[in-house]
Amino acid sequence: MDKVLMKGNEAIAEAAIRAGCRHFFGYPITPQTEISAYMARRMPKIGGTFLQAESEVAAINMVYGAAGAGVRAMTSSSSPGISLKSEGISYIAGADLPCVIVNIVRAGPGLGGIQPAQSDYFQAVKGGGHGDYRMIVVAPSSIQEIVDSTFLAFDLADKYRMPVMLMGDGMLGQMMEPVAFPDTTGVKLPEKEWATTGTKKMRKPNIINSLYIQPDELEALIKNRWKKYIEIEQNEVRFEAEGTEDAEIILVAYGATARIVKAAIKKARENGIKAGLIRPITLWPFPSDVISAAAKKVKAILCVEMSMGQMVEDVRLSAAGACPVHFYGRTGGVVPIPADVYDEIRRYV
Amino acid sequence: MIYIITGHYGSGKTEIALNLALSLTNPIIIDLDIVNPYFRTKDAQKMLVREGIRLIAPEFANTNVNMPTLPPEIFGALESENDVVIDVGGDDDGAIALGQYHKYFEDKPYKMYFVINKRRPLTSNSQDTIRLMRDIEGASRLKVTGIINNTNVKGETTAADILDGQRLADEISQITGIPVLAVSGIRSILADLKTDIKKMPLDLYLTLPWERGV
Numbered sequence: 001m002d003k004v005l006m007k008g009n010e011a012i013a014e015a016a017i018r019a020g021c022r023h024f025f026g027y028p029i030t031p032q033t034e035i036s037a038y039m040a041r042r043m044p045k046i047g048g049t050f051l052q053a054e055s056e057v058a059a060i061n062m063v064y065g066a067a068g069a070g071v072r073a074m075t076s077s078s079s080p081g082i083s084l085k086s087e088g089i090s091y092i093a094g095a096d097l098p099c100v101i102v103n104i105v106r107a108g109p110g111l112g113g114i115q116p117a118q119s120d121y122f123q124a125v126k127g128g129g130h131g132d133y134r135m136i137v138v139a140p141s142s143i144q145e146i147v148d149s150t151f152l153a154f155d156l157a158d159k160y161r162m163p164v165m166l167m168g169d170g171m172l173g174q175m176m177e178p179v180a181f182p183d184t185t186g187v188k189l190p191e192k193e194w195a196t197t198g199t200k201k202m203r204k205p206n207i208i209n210s211l212y213i214q215p216d217e218l219e220a221l222i223k224n225r226w227k228k229y230i231e232i233e234q235n236e237v238r239f240e241a242e243g244t245e246d247a248e249i250i251l252v253a254y255g256a257t258a259r260i261v262k263a264a265i266k267k268a269r270e271n272g273i274k275a276g277l278i279r280p281i282t283l284w285p286f287p288s289d290v291i292s293a294a295a296k297k298v299k300a301i302l303c304v305e306m307s308m309g310q311m312v313e314d315v316r317l318s319a320a321g322a323c324p325v326h327f328y329g330r331t332g333g334v335v336p337i338p339a340d341v342y343d344e345i346r347r348y349v
Numbered sequence: 350m351i352y353i354i355t356g357h358y359g360s361g362k363t364e365i366a367l368n369l370a371l372s373l374t375n376p377i378i379i380d381l382d383i384v385n386p387y388f389r390t391k392d393a394q395k396m397l398v399r400e401g402i403r404l405i406a407p408e409f410a411n412t413n414v415n416m417p418t419l420p421p422e423i424f425g426a427l428e429s430e431n432d433v434v435i436d437v438g439g440d441d442d443g444a445i446a447l448g449q450y451h452k453y454f455e456d457k458p459y460k461m462y463f464v465i466n467k468r469r470p471l472t473s474n475s476q477d478t479i480r481l482m483r484d485i486e487g488a489s490r491l492k493v494t495g496i497i498n499n500t501n502v503k504g505e506t507t508a509a510d511i512l513d514g515q516r517l518a519d520e521i522s523q524i525t526g527i528p529v530l531a532v533s534g535i536r537s538i539l540a541d542l543k544t545d546i547k548k549m550p551l552d553l554y555l556t557l558p559w560e561r562g563v
Contacts, residue, residue, distance in 0.1 A: 002510075005359055005468045005502045014470065030386050030415050041471075113413025114386045174387055175557060176359050178468075178502035259559040267563035333413050338563040 003178040008168060009034035011143050011179050012102055013042070015150035016074050018181055020189045021100070022048035023073040025062035027055060027081060030114040031170035032104035035076040056081040060088030060101075067097040068208035070195025072154055076102035078170070079120050080111060082128065089163050090129025094210030096194075096225070098157035100150070101135075102166045104173035107333035115333025116170035118255060121310035124165050125284040132222050134229045136164040136236065137283040139254045143177035149281075151182065156236065158190050160228055167283065169306060171256045171335065238281035239290060243269070247276030249349050250294045252315050253304040254280045257336065261304050264341035273349050283311070288318040295319035300348040302326045304341055306334075324348075351433045351457065353447065355485050356464030357472045358439050361499040361551075363390050365464055365533055366436035368551050370402055373432045380406035382438025383417035383446045390436045393554040419446060427453040441484035451490040462530065463493040465521070467500040467514040475520045482525075495530035496522060497549065506534060508542050515544065 006014065013035045016024070024043060026036040036052065043050035053059035059075045066073035077085060082103045092099055105120045107113040120128075124137045136156050140149040149166055157164040196206045212218035240258075243265065244250060253261040258279040268275040278294060280287050295301060300323055303312040312327045319325050328344040330336045354366045363382075367390065370378040378397065380390035391406040398404075405423055409416035426433050427450060437447050463482050465472060472478040482493055500506075500514020511534055518529045532542070533549035542548065 002468065002513075003502050003505060004470050004473070005466065006470065007359060010470070107413060114415055115411075115413055116387075170386070171557070174385065176388075176503065178505045256558075259557070263559040263563055335558055337558050337561070342563050 003180050005176050006143060006179050007034055007174060007176050008143050008146050008172045009104065009174070010038050011146045012076070012150050012166065013038035015147040015181065016100065016154070017042060017046065017048070018184050019072065019151045019154040021072040021074050021154065022046070023066040023071050024049070025051050025053050025059040025066070025073070025075050027053050027059050027077065029078045029081045031106055031116070031173045032076050032078045032102065034173070035102060056084035057088065060085040063099045064088055064092050064095070064097065067092060067099040068095065068196050070192040070197055072158075072189065074100040074102065076104070078104050078106045079108050079117070082120060082123065086123070086128035089135065090131050090133060091210050092163045093129070093133035093135065094131060095208050096161045097163070097208065098161050099163050100153045100157055100166060101163055105167065105169045107331065113333045114170065116256065116335055117306050117331065117333060118169050118257060119307035119310065119331060120167070121283065121305070121307060124167055125286070125314075134162070134232070134284060136160070136162065136232065136285070137167055138164065138238075139167045139281060139283050140172070141255050141258045141279065143172070143175070144179050146172065147179050147181060158192075160232060161194070162228070167255070169256050233285040236282060237285045237287050237289070239287035240279040240281060241277070241290060243274070243276035244278060244294055246274050247294070248274045248299050249302060249345060250276045250278055250298050251302045251304060251345070252278050252280070252291065252311070254283060254311065257304055257306055260336055260338050261341055263338035264345060267338065267342045268345050273345060275345055280311070286314050286318070288314070291315055291318035292320060292322070295322035298323055300324045300326060302328060302344055302348060304336065304344075305329045306336065307331055351427065351435065351454070351459040353435045353437060353459060353461040353491065354464060355437045355444060355461060355489070355493070357466070357469055357481055358385060358443070359469045360464040360466040360472065361501060361533070362464050363436050363555060364551050364553055365462070365497060365499060365549070366390060366434050367393050367554050368549070370434045371400060373434070376432040376434055377403045377405060377426045377429065379423055379426060379433060379435045380404065380410060381419065381435050381446050382410070382443060383407065383419070384439030384443040386415065387411060388555055389438065396554055417446070423450070437489070440481060441488045444485040444488035447489040447491065454491060459491070460495065461491050461493050462495050462497050463527070464497045464499050465514065465518055467517045468502045468510060475517060475524060478517065479521055479525060493527055495528055497530055498532045498546070499534065501534060506538060508538055511538065511542060512544075515546065
């Protein structure tokens with residue numbers, strides 16, 4: 001198949017459709033509105049449902065309902081909208097339902113601004129909503145990886161019956177790159193015996209619920225769910241490592257920031273500085289082991305984010321004091337440039 | 350002359366508008382994009398200033414707010430004797446912004462170019478592409494006078510991609526009677542391309558942070 005040129009937001013929408021998503025509930029917000037616009041054009045042509053909800057809160061609860069009925073459902077938003085959706089995400093996690101939530105991150109807090117940011121890391125991986133729950137968070141760094149991650153997000157959601165977030169900054173949502181879509185002919189979506197599809201008087205009713213009257217019953221359920229989270233931490237960590245074998249300094253960055261960091265690392269290598277990169281692709285589960293191992297071999301780790309320092313906390317936990325962990329961040333919608341990252345590298349070697 | 354550059358987003362309008370402006374004497378370039386929050390003509394502001402080209406852009410372009418207000422200087426530019434290049438953002442939604450100026454074009458000549466990129470999913474066949482062109486004409490209340498084939502997949506573009514796009518451009522031209530004016534693309538690929546159509550080599554000005562060098 002010929003490659004096509006797609007905007008990140010369009011690529012997410014097209015990949016979701018090809019992954020079998022036929023139910024999309026959205027509400028416009030810059031810089032992710034193209035996802036809704038694409039779904040609005042395409043869904044009616046393929047027998048799917050596109051619905052622009054009256055609010056983000058409504059959209060996520062529509063996803064809750066659709067996921068309960070066993071279909072692949074998705075919603076998308078940007079930072080302030082994800083804050084509104086967080087209550088619904090907690091309910092979905094509490095009812096063990098699979099769905100995909102897209103966050104194309106913009107600057108915050110509050111209304112913040114429409115330029116790119118990565119300041120929703122805490123919200124995504126530490127639980128934006130209430131209660132003991134986890135959400136798998138996938139953070140691609142190219143448009144092709146956005147396509148692949150969208151398929152992955154739906155598959156992981158179904159496999160573990162839980163919400164999965166696809167997270168990119170505004171730059172990834174708006175930029176264009178060539179993409180190819182995988183062949184999906186013959187791919188069958190998984191059966192969902194737990195879904196509320198009607199008993200046809202052949203089985204007991206399935207119930208979608210997150211309310212438990214007895215505390216010990218709820219505790220047992222959550223503890224059981226935690227076994228699933230541990231399994232995910234063991235099996236689903238994804239990361240990219242580049243130039244880490246001989247590195248004297250390791251940079252840790254995700255998403256589009258990792259592309260900027262790679263340009264800085266290239267310059268450092270040209271000037272004799274052995275710099276390497278660890279790029280978390282899953283933000284939860286976090287690639288702690290590889291960072292922990294690297295910390296024992298390098299002079300320093302430098303974490304670069306478009307925030308005041310959020311992922312750096314997990315990097316420090318992983319490094320566990322084995323080497324100094326420095327931080328460089330830009331925020332408020334300001335995108336770091338390779339030259340600035342290169343200057344930071346030089347400070348620590 | 351007023352040159353109006355239209356097309357689906359991702360067709361390469363902005364690069365074509367910038368390159369066209371650079372080929373003119375004392376032009377004014379207007380960023381009329383009310384759709385895209387970033388990656389727009391205003392990104393090339395430094396280069397335009399360096400080249401002495403006047404840029405008129407929405408006051409809030411490339412800021413942290415979505416404020417698609419158009420500056421009044423546009424009226425002055427359209428009444429001036431200068432060449433004007435208008436980069437119309439997005440698709441037919443973006444072309445609505447252009448519609449309000451249509452009275453300036455009633456008795457003044459203009460050239461409205463429709464840029465096509467066959468490697469964009471929503472403009473990969475003649476039916477979809479012509480529909481979009483007609484929607485843009487409707488929203489802008491103007492008529493497309495020429496087609497530019499700018500088929501590309503950014504850095505991975507081959508001559509075969511461009512020729513594939515040329516077949517689409519020719520097909521659209523046959524159906525609509527609108528001439529194909531030029532084929533555009535980066536210099537290295539265009540140099541070896543065998544075609545009777547006028548070549549429009551492009552220098553690219555919209556780059557991502559990691560493409561700008563350290």
